[in-house]
Amino acid sequence: MSSVGFIGLGNMGLPMSINLATANDSKMDVIAFDANPTALNLAKEAGMRTASSVEEIGASNCSVIITMLPGCQAVDAVTPMLLESCDPNASTLFVDCSTVHPSTSRRWNEELKEKGHTRMDAPVSGGVKGATDGTLTFMVGCDDPATLQHAQPLLDIMGQRSIHCGTAGAGSATKLCNNLALAAQMLGICEAMNLGESLGVDPIVLAQVMNTSTAKSWSCEVNNPHPVVATDRGTGAAANRYEGGFGSKLMQKDLSLAVSAGADAGVALPVGVLSKELYHMATLHGLGDKDFGVMLQFLRGQKP
Template sequence: MIPTAVTLSRASTTGWIGLGAMGHHMAINLFTKTHAAHQSSSSGTPSAAPSFVICEQDDARADKFVTDLRNKGGAELAQRVQRAGSGKEVASLASRIMTMLPSTPQVESVYLDPSTGVAAGLPKDEEALHCDADAGASRRPHTILIDGTTLNPTAAMKVAKEIHEKSEGGAVMLDAPVSGGIVAAEAGTLTIMFGSPSPLATALAVPMLQRMAREGGVLPCGANGTGVGVKVCNNLILAINQIALAEGLALGKSLGIDPLLLHNVVNSSSGQSWSSRVNSPLPEVPNSPGSRNYTGGFQSRLMLKDVGLALHAASEYALPTPMTWAARAVYDSVCSEGQGEMAGKDFSVVLEWLRTRQKEAVERG
């Protein structure tokens, strides 16, 4: 347990579950900006000062988070952080909770496990959250839950529905996956697409999300499940684009075309994309993944996961997705390359995978 120097008030406490590579930076931004907003408010009172709860199974991650939070936000902020042991405990302590987890199974467990889940810790009768917006709701919730995980859209809808039913409307849940990677998470310039059950839930969630996003980067997508649905569709397109770019660049080199010349022509022509402009695998392009040996960025193993989510969603609607199946096969092979060293590299490393396959084919004759 990380000791806190204050007594927690649930109404003014924000909780965070999952301090991985993305969650670490996102939570630091949310906590520091929430704390700073209170300090700069002339109407703030000591009793209303925000407090914070974290839940992370890895002790080293939890300790590093508090250290980094202290370095960025000061000792006073760090002293207002308590560590909880489960989603259930977080829900009993905090009225605003965000989660950032690996995938669907973890989300279902953290929220719905009957012994340790968030739903099990939600209060039966609690003071409603304050909201300046008049959203016309018959009942104002006492808890706002935001999940930033990229998971199966159907599962996102199911979890949100169960939370609503188990809390009898006392808790509302949004799915709010993010785009921009670790660099944007640290800078607080993420793009966040969210699905929300109501205008009131949106009004309660947006101020939190804005503290982690770029200006104009908090994007409403519709009802529960649509936020993660948009993210999955986006990453389906992105995976295919990145593979197509790699194939074009590899063919260009085989044809004797200067890689940087081809890069510039593509970005002035109809073949351009975010992958070609921002995520080039070429080491000749400054500040590209290729120029830093594919370290950082969006890992290949995560792209493989997201492509799998897209295929699962498409299968529920009998939608043929031949290019997505091909992309899955490619990234499955990328992540299995050698000792799996490419799995943790930026997904633009698919160019190196293609070159390896080409070299093997030439050697075989």
């Protein structure tokens, strides 16, 4: 596995690719591409080769190409470019870490298989901190467990655990379920923190109690939406005016995918639908690029 392509150097993709390129025992050559020149410069500073286009990645004879893209539309745009430029006589493993609809993963899995390539959907959980620290969880969907085994050395550099969730599309489905729960969880924590402070409870004390009680959660403990709590704990985007985390518009996008998948499966998601609408409203109010914990400020009618 001497050459690895990496497309998508955003908040998650850049630290993931840097971990690949700088791993102590790694001898792989990482070639990266992103439409953002600043991200490409950061990749180059980390020791990666950089490409000028998606097609250049495809033509670079990479044994593995990893994509971390904003959504279905980007995956549908990038994958054909890679197919057109990849060596038709060589089998490439495509590892898609993007959060997309399960049907998108299944469709591209079949098309790549017909062209002699292999593919796995491998969306992640752990946030920007997990991407930076190399502690992500990969939710893997692939038809053959051997595909995961082939990618495992790379996943082990970027994350702490890889879970085979089932056949193609199962990783994408699992990620949507996780983010559906996470979105509602964060809204609950935001409401609780807002109510507690309004009733005169010190937010630091409230968070301490919740984190040692049944409300304990990642949204309360690691990414608490209250700026005072986040600053006190030294963790969470709220300590930095909600910059650098998982954007509200991305959460809205994931919720839209989850609600769509629910409709396809005939499953009612009333909390998911309401959560989607709330994150959509926050995005319309100019908070889409802020970490989704900014919902605390949105519920208060304030801006960070």
